[in-house]
Amino acid sequence: MRMVFFFGISVCIVLGTVFIYYSPERGMKDWARREAERQIKRREALGLPIIEMNYYDPNTVVLPPEDK
Template structure:
């Protein structure tokens, strides 16, 4: 067994520059490998290859510069102006539900009741003589939960 392993290692060392270095393949398509030759004669040809492989953002299909300018302008307007300005508007908009006013009034009422020595919450907020409760006959079998 050790001789076979040594033989395999020696064959791999001998043919390693020749064979593909990907020794383990997980694909069922072993022969579907694509190779491409890259030859460049200068920067003008490289620039034309970039222009040829340019993908538009969808704003202008003919001019790369106009497409990029439109994309940057629309992203600036949508993110900066819409999100940031709308966020400032929400943060500083008026208190239309009067939550701040009602909370200030509640604190003032608590301070007034503490200064007068009254309980903070009056158990008889409404005069009990003004409350009309139903009689036992009107309630019948209704369950009363306190």
């Protein structure tokens, strides 16, 4: 029983540590930053502003009729 308990705990500690070490990062903050930097470089190369004033093209947005 002591041997099973010792190896069980040892395996849990070792495999748990390996799982945490090799699991993807939480929140993917580094990935988001790298992707943002790539987009900024791409937009600068194309001569576009980094951030557009309108997220959608205002000409394609359908608004409800105004009630008077």
